[in-house]
Amino acid sequence: MSLAELISLAQRALLVSVLVSLPVLVVSALIGLVAAVFQAATQVHDAALGHLPKVLAVSIALAIFGPWMGRQILDFALHALGAR
Numbered sequence: 001m002s003l004a005e006l007i008s009l010a011q012r013a014l015l016v017s018v019l020v021s022l023p024v025l026v027v028s029a030l031i032g033l034v035a036a037v038f039q040a041a042t043q044v045h046d047a048a049l050g051h052l053p054k055v056l057a058v059s060i061a062l063a064i065f066g067p068w069m070g071r072q073i074l075d076f077a078l079h080a081l082g083a084r
Contacts, residue, residue: 009080016076020069027061028054 035050062069 012076012079016072020072023065023069024058024061027057031057 031054032050035053039045039049
């Protein structure tokens with residue numbers, strides 16, 4: 001494997017890792033923002049109020065996007081190992 005192929009593979013690995021993590025990060029950030037606005041508006045500063053919705057939303061996002069994430073990782077692994 002040449003150096004150019006290794007660099008291309010590393011670039012694709014980084015791109016796949018970003019794409020796979022992006023849906024969960026977006027959901028977590030949006031729910032965190034909504035929880036922070038709610039806490040600021042109601043002046044209720046309970047730690048569980050900020051974390052519990054994020055845990056639930058991330059769990060749901062993983063259940064929804066999990067198959068897609070797995071396919072992306074599998075496609076990359078097959079490409080990296082030369083099976084495709």
